[in-house]
Amino acid sequence: xxxxxxxxxxxxxxxxxxxxxxxxxxxxxxxxxxxxxxxxxxxxxxxxxxxxxxxxxxxxxxxxxxxxxxxxxxxxxxxxxxxxxxxxxxxxxxxxxxxxxxxxxxxxxxxxxxxxxxxxxxxxxxxxxxxxxxxxxxxxxxxxxxxxxxxxxxxxxxxxxxxxxxxxxxxxxxxxxxxxxxxxxxxxxxxxxxxxxxxxxxxxxxxxxxxxxxxxxxxxxxxxxxxxxxxxxxxxxxxxxxxxxxxxxxxxxxxxxxxxxxxxxxxxxxxxxxxxxxxxxxxxxxxxxxxxxxxxxxxxxxxxxxxxxxxxxxxxxxxxxxxxx
Numbered sequence: 001x002x003x004x005x006x007x008x009x010x011x012x013x014x015x016x017x018x019x020x021x022x023x024x025x026x027x028x029x030x031x032x033x034x035x036x037x038x039x040x041x042x043x044x045x046x047x048x049x050x051x052x053x054x055x056x057x058x059x060x061x062x063x064x065x066x067x068x069x070x071x072x073x074x075x076x077x078x079x080x081x082x083x084x085x086x087x088x089x090x091x092x093x094x095x096x097x098x099x100x101x102x103x104x105x106x107x108x109x110x111x112x113x114x115x116x117x118x119x120x121x122x123x124x125x126x127x128x129x130x131x132x133x134x135x136x137x138x139x140x141x142x143x144x145x146x147x148x149x150x151x152x153x154x155x156x157x158x159x160x161x162x163x164x165x166x167x168x169x170x171x172x173x174x175x176x177x178x179x180x181x182x183x184x185x186x187x188x189x190x191x192x193x194x195x196x197x198x199x200x201x202x203x204x205x206x207x208x209x210x211x212x213x214x215x216x217x218x219x220x221x222x223x224x225x226x227x228x229x230x231x232x233x234x235x236x237x238x239x240x241x242x243x244x245x246x247x248x249x250x251x252x253x254x255x256x257x258x259x260x261x262x263x264x265x266x267x268x269x270x271x272x273x274x275x276x277x278x279x280x281x282x283x284x285x286x287x288x289x290x291x292x293x294x295x296x297x298x299x300x301x302x303x304x305x306x307x308x309x310x311x312x313x314x315x316x317x318x319x320x321x322x323x324x325x
Contacts, residue, residue, distance in 0.1 A: 016125025025169030243298035
């Protein structure tokens with residue numbers, strides 16, 4: 001990403017860019033910056049958009065060969081094409097020698113780094129991969145927005161906010177907008193404000209559910225499950241998330257018992273440190289054997305559902321009841 005920032009700063013652009021990675025918010029931000037830097041926003045003649053699978057490679061090539069109209073550049077923006085997951089030898093070959101006036105901007109969710117097209121873009125252009133941001137990066141970003149709005153927030157309230165929103169920057173942006181509207185006229189954002197308006201995402205509700213299991217609060221755990229069902233979450237996805245969280249807690253517990261610190265655990269597992277903090281808290285309520293049993297039970301339950309032994313909704317209920325004993 002540093003190279004992309006440098007290109008935008010200097011105005012020395014490559015003829016091919018690939019923006020990829022799981023952080024959609026940043027991907028879209030830099031897509032917009034590149035578009036506006038390469039072709040004026042008012043220029044609708046020299047920019048062509050293509051989206052989805054089934055895009056004709058020959059049509060792209062024909063358009064790329066077309067001279068720009070009263071402009072220095074022609075830009076082709078191609079999104080979610082699947083070209084970087086399938087073999088695209090014709091396109092890869094063409095990108096070896098792009099016309100001086102033509103620029104390609106690929107925005108892809110999934111890419112195969114072993115593929116010929118990916119290697120061609122890496123050789124002849126620029127690739128920016130936008131991964132999930134660290135907790136500290138997200139906090140600095142949020143604080144920057146709050147500072148512009150002349151708002152203050154404590155670290156504990158910030159952590160509560162992130163626990164509810166998760167780390168997706170699009171989700172954070174939307175929840176932050178709600179929070180700013182709600183606290184209009186207030187200088188300090190409190191935990192009560194966050195609880196009042198911020199929506200807890202599914203993954204974070206699973207954390208709450210596991211917290212209820214840890215406290216042996218079976219009723220609360222089941223209520224959270226029914227809430228997720230009411231929000232149209234599939235029982236098997238809920239089961240998958242329960243298994244994933246228990247597995248994560250087990251890994252956190254094992255690393256902690258080996259003397260690994262919180263920040264190091266977060267880096268090793270590729271998660272935020274506040275997730276590690278919560279995991280350590282939950283780990284105190286379960287033994288390693290119980291955590292392993294929880295993961296194995298979830299896996300066996302999934303098999304029982306797939307083989308028709310259990311109804312999926314009831315199956316997840318049984319897991320929650322078992323782990324809440």
